[in-house]
Amino acid sequence: MTKQMNEKELITIEHIEQIIPEDTDYNFYFGPAHSGSGNFGVKLRIDGEKVTSARADPGYLHRGFEKLMEYRVPMQNAVLSDRVCVLEALNWNLVHAEAVDELTGIEVPQRARYIRVLMAELSRLQSHLIWYGVMSLALGFDTGFKMAFGYRDYILDIFELITGGRVYPAGYICPGGVRRDLPDGSEDKIKRVLDQTEEMMQKMKDFDNIVFSKRTRGVGILRTEDAIRLGATGPVLRACGVKTDVRKDDPYEIYNELEFDIPVREEGDAYARCLIRGREMEESIKIIKQVLNRIPQGNIREPAKITPPSRVKIPEGEVYVRNELARGEGCVYMRSVGGREPYRVKIRGPDFLHMIPVLEHLLKGAEIADIPAIYWSLNICPADMDR
Amino acid sequence: MAEILHKEGKVIEDISAKFKIAGKAQRERRVWVTIDKDNLIALCNFVKELGFEHLSAISVTDWPEEGTFELTYHLWSYSKKILLTIKTKLDRTDPIVDSVISIWRENAQIHERELHELFGVEFEGNEDLTPLFLEDWDGPPPFRKDFDWKEYVRQQCYDQANERERAYYD
Numbered sequence: 001m002t003k004q005m006n007e008k009e010l011i012t013i014e015h016i017e018q019i020i021p022e023d024t025d026y027n028f029y030f031g032p033a034h035s036g037s038g039n040f041g042v043k044l045r046i047d048g049e050k051v052t053s054a055r056a057d058p059g060y061l062h063r064g065f066e067k068l069m070e071y072r073v074p075m076q077n078a079v080l081s082d083r084v085c086v087l088e089a090l091n092w093n094l095v096h097a098e099a100v101d102e103l104t105g106i107e108v109p110q111r112a113r114y115i116r117v118l119m120a121e122l123s124r125l126q127s128h129l130i131w132y133g134v135m136s137l138a139l140g141f142d143t144g145f146k147m148a149f150g151y152r153d154y155i156l157d158i159f160e161l162i163t164g165g166r167v168y169p170a171g172y173i174c175p176g177g178v179r180r181d182l183p184d185g186s187e188d189k190i191k192r193v194l195d196q197t198e199e200m201m202q203k204m205k206d207f208d209n210i211v212f213s214k215r216t217r218g219v220g221i222l223r224t225e226d227a228i229r230l231g232a233t234g235p236v237l238r239a240c241g242v243k244t245d246v247r248k249d250d251p252y253e254i255y256n257e258l259e260f261d262i263p264v265r266e267e268g269d270a271y272a273r274c275l276i277r278g279r280e281m282e283e284s285i286k287i288i289k290q291v292l293n294r295i296p297q298g299n300i301r302e303p304a305k306i307t308p309p310s311r312v313k314i315p316e317g318e319v320y321v322r323n324e325l326a327r328g329e330g331c332v333y334m335r336s337v338g339g340r341e342p343y344r345v346k347i348r349g350p351d352f353l354h355m356i357p358v359l360e361h362l363l364k365g366a367e368i369a370d371i372p373a374i375y376w377s378l379n380i381c382p383a384d385m386d387r
Numbered sequence: 388m389a390e391i392l393h394k395e396g397k398v399i400e401d402i403s404a405k406f407k408i409a410g411k412a413q414r415e416r417r418v419w420v421t422i423d424k425d426n427l428i429a430l431c432n433f434v435k436e437l438g439f440e441h442l443s444a445i446s447v448t449d450w451p452e453e454g455t456f457e458l459t460y461h462l463w464s465y466s467k468k469i470l471l472t473i474k475t476k477l478d479r480t481d482p483i484v485d486s487v488i489s490i491w492r493e494n495a496q497i498h499e500r501e502l503h504e505l506f507g508v509e510f511e512g513n514e515d516l517t518p519l520f521l522e523d524w525d526g527p528p529p530f531r532k533d534f535d536w537k538e539y540v541r542q543q544c545y546d547q548a549n550e551r552e553r554a555y556y557d
Contacts (some may be wrong), residue, residue, distance in 0.1 A: 059520035066505075067530050228440055228465075231494035248415055248534065249468045320417065320461050320472060322443070333446050333459065346446035348461075352501075357493040386520060 003044075024048045030371060032060050040206060040355065040382040042375075048366060054363035058354045069345040074307070074314065077342070078171030084347060085384035086167065087130050088326050090123035090159075091269025092384070093173035095273045095323045098252060099334040099345075100175035102319040109299040112177030113253045118291045119162070120253075120323075121284045122190070125197055126155040127326035128277050131379040132204060135274065138372035141211045142206075151200040154193045161186055177301030180324070189290055194285055201281055216270035220362045220374035230361055231353035235280065236378055238264050239272040246324035257288050275378070313340055327351055327379050339350060340355035349384030360362040391415070398469055401437060406430055419431070421474045428485050430473060431460070435490050438464040440490040441470050445498040445507040449532040454479045456508060458496065486512035505530040 031041025136144025328350025
């Protein structure tokens with residue numbers, strides 16, 4: 001009896017050939033609420049194991065900030081600018097504040113400039129830690145995810161101490177300076193957190209060989225000319241051998257007074273993009289230490305007292321401000337006709353290019369198993385693409 | 388100020404020698420030029436050759452009183468380290484402009500696709516202008532100045548007959 005059944009259930013190669021259809025093409029929808037993709041989808045056409053075409057499907061997080069800002073005064077827009085990208089809210093605060101400052105022509109006090117850079121670099125550090133976390137998750141390395149998010153929390157404690165908000169600083173970096181001064185003892189706390197972050201970076205190096213290099217080396221190669229043509233910026237471009245950084249090439253705030261290097265790699269693959277981010281964290285720590293040593297005393301905002309918004313008008317003019325965010329080039333084009341609200345605000349996020357042309361280009365021809373590695377090696381954020 | 392901006396002055400000189408237009412060096416690393424829309428493609432080709440290979444963004448500003456759309460092309464040169472903005476104006480009733488897709492490729496494609504959706508500008512030569520962000524939207528392009536989103540939200544989301552929501556109509 002038993003023998004008979006076994007013979008019946010035994011699957012032979014002929015059986016398998018009958019089951020598998022001749023046509024191996026199919027559609028595969030990556031997203032939109034997938035834990036690995038954020039609020040964003042990619043429509044893939046797959047043949048066997050290979051992606052033959054990819055089309056990005058954005059719009060799940062479109063909030064229309066550019067239009068909203070036309071109805072609000074700069075101090076309100078500062079709060080709104082947090083939301084452009086959840087993962088690096090302070091950096092977007094800075095871009096917006098700089099655009100207004102350039103239009104009004106206000107000389108931002110030196111102490112405020114130092115605090116702005118300090119916060120922007122801390123924000124870059126925590127953004128890179130998030131990236132390390134989700135990249136680990138995408139590669140099936142849960143320990144890395146938990147550790148990175150744990151260490152990121154120390155930086156969030158600093159944000160809470162200084163700005164009052166852990167993730168959203170509620171427009172802490174505002175036009176004219178920053179909202180409030182560093183509380184007593186925050187320098188020591190920041191130094192302690194830097195030590196903790198360095199501890200995490202040492203761990204990242206130890207993990208490196210096991211998972212990251214095996215899953216990412218030689219995957220998703222982006223050539224230099226393609227990168228420039230597709231509009232890649234920031235770490236993605238630097239991983240293709242282009243030595244460029246807005247902080248050095250188009251310096252803002254006090255970056256031209258600080259010493260730091262621009263890490264560059266030639267390979268252009270996902271592994272190179274990972275290593276670049278690791279190196280960038282070291283540079284950020286270097287910058288923060290310099291800022292803490294040199295930070296002068298003085299005012300933190302100009303004018304020191306916040307004037308009721310109804311009385312402040314933005315002088316007529318137009319500016320285009322570029323900043324180096326954790327993900328790449330973030331810009332704001334602001335046009336004013338002399339009213340209380342800006343007449344037009346254009347927000348240019350790095351991921352608008354990284355998530356549509358660059359991602360579509362890299363996914364074409366990739367294996368299914370490599371999709372998460374490619375996807376997260378770009379360190380994407382649907383929020384600043386959709387805006 | 389004027390004598391420091393050598394680099395910026397050189398770019399303006401190069402452009403004005405060929406196109407007979409004036410440029411403005413706003414500050415270090417910022418150059419603005421304005422051109423009519425017929426010469427836009429020629430100028431874009433010329434500045435790409437000059438080294439402005441990175442199209443940072445394209446933006447549209449709506450001027451309903453004047454009856455125009457103002458297009459701004461923000462270009463960065465990795466070698467010169469200058470941001471050049473090219474501005475051009477379109478008729479608001481017939482907003483058609485040649486696409487710069489042949490110059491900045493996929494990068495330009497996606498920016499034009501966005502602006503087509505949000506402002507209704509037609510980019511001739513760009514074949515894929517399918518909506519990017521808005522799903523099932525059949526209203527006017529929402530980023531135009533004459534689109535009253537407050538009124539739209541009131542009508543779509545609040546019911547005047549409902550006692551609790553009547554306040555939005557007062």
